[in-house]
Amino acid sequence: MLLRKLIVVSGLILLPVYAAAQELEEIIVTHPLKEGGLAQASTELSGTELENALAASIGETLANEAGIRSASFGTAVGRPVIHGLGSTRVKVTQDGLDTMDVSVTSADHAVTVEPFIAEQISVLKGSSTLLFGSGAIGGVVDVATGRHKTKLPEVHSGRVELRYSDVDEGITTAARLDGPISDELAYHLDAFYRDSDDYQIPGFAESRLFRLAEEVEHHDEEGEHDEHHEEEGEEEEQFGVLEGSRNQSSGAALGVSWLGERHHASVAFSGLQGEYGLVGGHGHAEEGDEEHDEEEHAEELAEEGVGIIDMQQFRVDIRAGYQLSNALFEEIDFLLAINDYEHQEVEPDGAVGTDFDNQAWEARLQLHHASLVSFEGLAGIQLNDRQFSALGEEAFIAPTDVRSAAAFWLGQSDTRLGQIELGVRLEDTDTNPVSDAAQQSRSFTTVSASAGLIVDVNEAFRVSGLLDHSSRAPAIEELYSNGPHLATQTFDIGDASLKEESANNISLSFGFDNQRLRAGLTLYYSDFDDFIYAAASGDQDDGLPVFIYRQDDARFKGIDFEVDVVLAELAGGELEAGLTFDIVDAELTGVSGNTNLPRIPADRVGINLAWANQDWSISTRYTQVSSQSGVADFELPSDSYDDVSLRIQRNVELASGELLLFAHAKNLTDDEQRHHVLFVKDVAPAPGRSFELGIRYAF
Template sequence: MKFLVLSLMWVALLIVPHHELKSAPLSSAAELQGRVLDAQTQEGIGYVYAHLDELNRSATSDRDGNFRFQNIPEGSYTLFLHRLGYRMARVRVEITAETQNKVQIFTIERQTFRSDDLIVTAADGMGAGLIEHASVKIKGNDLRREMGITLSQTLQNMTGFAERSLGPAPGRPIIRGLSGERVLILQDGIGTGDVSTTAADHSVTIEPLSAREIQIARGPAALVFGGNAVGGIVNVVNNTIPTSIPTSAGGSFGLHGQTVNEQLGGSFQYQHPFENAVLTLDLNARAGQDFSTPSGDITNTYIRTTSNAVGYSMLRPWGYAGLSASLFLSGYGIPPDPQGGHPNGVDIEMIRFQLAGRGERLLNHRHFYLMEAGFALTPYFHREIESNGSIGTEFAQNTASAFARFRQRGFWIFDSGLAGISADFTDYQVAGSRTPNSRRAGGALFAIQEFNAGRLHAEIGNRFEFSHAFPEERRISQVIGEIRPRSHAGLASSVTAVYNLTGDFYLGSTLLHSYRSPSLEELYSEGPHLAAFTFEIGNPELDSERGFSKELFLRNRGRTLDLELAVYRNYFWSYIFPQNTGRENIRFPDLFDWQFEQTEALFYGFELGANLRLSRFLSTGGNLSYTVGRRLADSDLDLETRNLPLIPPLSGTVYAEVRTGSLTLRPQLRFAADQNRPGAFESETDGWYAADLSLSWMRQTGSRLHTFSLNGQNLFNQEYFNHTSVVKEIFPEPGRNISLLYRMYF
């Protein structure tokens, strides 16, 4: 019934404003028409990705270089222009009623040396750092080169990132040693609705092949989506609900293959414009066999996935409104545990459907100029099948979420800002254990402001959250205690300040007071989870998790050197995590009891990234990341028990890149040091290195753009063990892999 009511409300929003607001005095609405030219030839350039940062609007130029944004409130904006083979351009544009029928000309230069696609925004004091702006963005050649079978594999070579895995198929990002609920994963700004935060065998329901770009945000920007994203927000952008109408129909077609698991995959994206509307189609599929390692194949690590979506948007003088429907189907294997649990492995089948709506409405208000609203309805189901065909565990989760945000003009000392409200509801059911069916309802109020004062740029944000968890039954469990409803409420806040020291150097700091309520799994879990090798024991007495994070960073963005150094300290008063007790479960002696605990904890470390352009054609660089995670309470704990589990060791990459014309060659070395600070019942891991080589090439034939990316990973077939893998004691990482990604834009 809740799903039906929300759907009917959204249909009403599509219909009513068009009738009532058609004659409304929207004098603040304007249009940006642009044409992108090659700086040398002055010819139009097709397939340029244009992004208005402050409004988070995007468009793609047609074959002649033309693009347009409709229904833009008058004002000053930052326009990013990105296209393969060209240097990214960042332009300040003024949009007024006078620009309504004028085509603005933009030029971009061919790229003969590396210009890093990990663009730092929201941190330069130039007004480009408002609210939804990402701290970093991955797109273009970087995205194609790092493309993996999962989102976490695609991100694992970024500074500060690692991958939590249980075999190659189920993986989730770890950022600065933090994972689970502390790293929020979104697709087009909407939660995935899966259960990937709860256990290592649960995969993220996002297909990286469909990504146009990936954004990572921290600090005040993250408070729009949650108060618990200490690690950060990962937003995969595929623009299923378009925010602008393209000047002509177009899209892309891609093929992807790799040798390490004999995988083949394909993708197809298409946009078709109508007079006042646009239709999008996004189709993706992949299938692979068991993964190979230097010591042989890893049994039962196959993957079969398809992800498909359709979207439709209508643009009117009052704004736009759109709907999308997506379906994600996946089947993959969990490798066997010869020491117990499931000696022949487990097969997992999952399905996720999502109906989402999003819209904007221009406002003629003294303080607010734009309202955004949206909703998502996400039924999710997965089951874990034992080797004898019986079903071990089944998960069913229905989530509903909605939000409204109001963008404001400047007032008092603030130049701009955003305020909003959000609500969510979760219905969670588990079969195959004594975990009670339960529900959770929650809501939040948030506000974020930014201001500039000379060389200083600052952002400040607050978010108040409340939630109520209620199981279907109240009882006393001899395992986890009293199962009863729980309510939590708290405030999260953050401030970021960046000062332009001189030229291209910036010094900044971020403070974050984080808050999150315990999840339903942390409160009420009670039973075996064979695919994760655990017997999970919840804790209904858990309090909210609160922490205080500090970060200091130095950045340089010059024509010769890009440099970023960051040091951080994340302190938690009440850190929630599953602790391996080392105790065999009485009912399932093949499994150890994993108890959700709450403790005082500290994470600290540093990150370093650099790119040096040595000539027009040659650049070199790399990154380095280091994190320590420890429990602070209980002074009688030994050193091993003080260490938190799944903390990545010192790791990094070193590369050189040669770029000439449309060809780019990049050799790279990935490495990690020994991890001699294992958590309780974890094993130490030795240091390792792996050599990679990538070659990318593009060619335009008529109105079509062809791109090729040939990549070799672990070329010397080194055997190594990833410390953040749950099965590192059993299986090494995949061996030598040759992959090819082809994409044609039309």
């Protein structure tokens, strides 16, 4: 509470300085020190590289990057997992501020940011709590939409895209338009629409080991009832198609920016709606009347015995910035996002099981300063307010208000040794269940600090290291869950007495780039105190396996490696080869018995070969994912699998712009792929062999 009062006073002191501002300099919202270098391992996707990686979710878009996986739940849900950490430890932001959805609350909840409208996607791998708060102890994924301008566009520009995939009969279309309104005003428009059916899979929805475990369980039961039950299960078993994997979503946004020599200010309004099925573990209603032509999409899904999520979000983003004439303070920036999110979890019979609502806002005020004790950097304050509720017969979390306030500083200094980066953050978080007197209100104070060094050995070779201590407050689902969660088929039990989670991290990165050879290697190690995780107890409640949130110390370590080399000049273009591999090793420490943590990614290696000239590009990639046998209690191992993809593109220069035609084949071997990071990996494999055709026009 004291920190919150100090921040309010600080904000009042800064307001007169803000009003007296004069000039503007563009900021980078992902990390304020980025232009001078970054000791932390990071990845950026933009331009052609981003366009080639685009998928239905932000997780799938990034899934081929070293150190990153996607925790999916059908095609609609795909949350990034960085170095084996996801959910409440990886923050997804839109233009620098939290998406403020409920995707961290459960594995079946979608991230409300659309990859197809992204201008750039930036990833900070590893602890990023200094600027983004305790929810970023594992990393940050920021999607820059281009809705907020810091420079006036000289001309009108736009892009429209249409693509079709055969594996789910999916259609995706997206468009954006930018341009000047006057000498001081600019606009931005974007929109997208997606509609896909249940996708095809190579075999059974249930994994081999899962089916074997079910058979053993059935054989342990008694008499004729067991035989009848087994036959019934066989009749219901899914094969060839993953029921509940369909997805329909759409969204649009309008942004207006006011620009001048000494200022910029912008506002963006965005809306999103979606309906998607819930894969795995959902009952099959008996067949009924097939005449659904006049019924809503949600009712069609319900008739087929598949639960759905019906989601809506409306969001307002405001940005402003000024460059100051003060000799010490150079620039001040203000970011604000206001969010109204709601979704209903609809049962197969059409009844609403749970109604989730998340009213939230987040604000950040940043003051950039010139050299102060040899360090340039910024100081800032951040405020968050969230009113969360989950109501209904199947609600498993009490309605809770969460408020946080933080103060932070980050700086960098050029020395003879190299560029030094320092930072510190102090954050207060209050959680208050508003409708359950039995639940305990909690207050947490977290402290994070870091020190980094970047050394440019020569023009091509760079070495960087980072030491940091980070901490986070427990999330509300970790504190207050208590009941059946039918979407994930679990009975979740939180612990209101959980303490802050903290980690001491060290990473070392090597980068080489001489235009013909680009390589990057990152080694990382994280030592967690009071690591929070949901442990399977082995018990059942209401016929569901019980998962209990608990704390133990843990250790994460791993390697990310990427290399690309130009092999030859060929047919007017360049032939390039690449290699990627990543390894994550995680375990509980200081405990007896099984020390494996659940859903830790298996080792992965990828090889790619690409050729491109001005008109054509062809690329192919082979990925081999190892089996994962290091599993937690009551978790099944995952088999290894291969993935082969092929992409062909044709660029056509037109008088009015550029036309791109492309074809993309995925999983050419039709291999059964089960990503171990998925909560539902044993009942929801990835899509089988698929072919995608698309056209994109830009001007």
